[in-house]
Amino acid sequence: QVQLVESGGGLVQAGGSLRLSCAASGRTFSSYAMGWFRQAPGKEREFVAAIRRSGGITYYADSVKGRFTISRDNAKNTVYLQMNSLKPEDTAVYYCAAGQRMTVVAGTYDYWGQGTQVTVSS
Numbered sequence: 201q202v203q204l205v206e207s208g209g210g211l212v213q214a215g216g217s218l219r220l221s222c223a224a225s226g227r228t229f230s231s232y233a234m235g236w237f238r239q240a241p242g243k244e245r246e247f248v249a250a251i252r253r254s255g256g257i258t259y260y261a262d263s264v265k266g267r268f269t270i271s272r273d274n275a276k277n278t279v280y281l282q283m284n285s286l287k288p289e290d291t292a293v294y295y296c297a298a299g300q301r302m303t304v305v306a307g308t309y310d311y312w313g314q315g316t317q318v319t320v321s322s
Contacts, residue, residue, distance in 0.1 A: 201311075203224065203311070204224050204312065205222065205313055205314070206222045206314065207222075207316060208220040208316060209318045211319045211320075211321065212286055212319070212321070214288055214320055214322050216286050216320070217284045217285075217286065218318060219280060220236070220283065220296075221280055222278065224277045224278070230253055230274040232298040232311075233250060233301055234250065234279040234298055235248075235250040235251075235298075235303070235306075235309055236249045236279075236281045236295070236296055237294070237295045237297060237306055238293065239293050239295070239315075240291060240292040240293075243292075245295070245306050247261050247304040247305075247306070248264055248268065248294070249281060250270065250302045250303065251270045251279065255271065255274070257302065258271075259302065259304070261304075263289075267285045268282065269281070269282040270282075279296055286320045288320045288322045291319050293316065293317050294317075294318050295314075295315045296313045297310075297311060297312050297313070298311040
């Protein structure tokens with residue numbers, strides 16, 4: 201069992217930056233691939249970024265590639281999402297998730313956090 205708690209969301213102007221954190225409970229964090237997803241009002245949850253267990257391989261949605269960076273610190277049981285050059289269309293609730301494989305499909309992840317709101321004003 202893994203519990204995930206996101207933090208770091210907030211209100212930022214377009215072009216600004218935010219760093220999201222997702223802290224995991226338990227001693228098995230390093231055995232999970234981690235992903236970030238987001239959901240805007242009236243839209244389906246969409247993939248943002250993912251990272252393998254060791255942190256050596258990452259993957260991004262085209263919409264955030266070059267602006268967002270996912271990383272993890274297995275010693276701290278934490279995964280991060282550094283978001284730069286934010287746009288109003290990045291506004292959403294951001295969720296972290298843990299799963300057995302690094303995929304872009306939300307249904308393949310086993311554990312989810314409660315989400316953190318990111319609002320980007322124009």
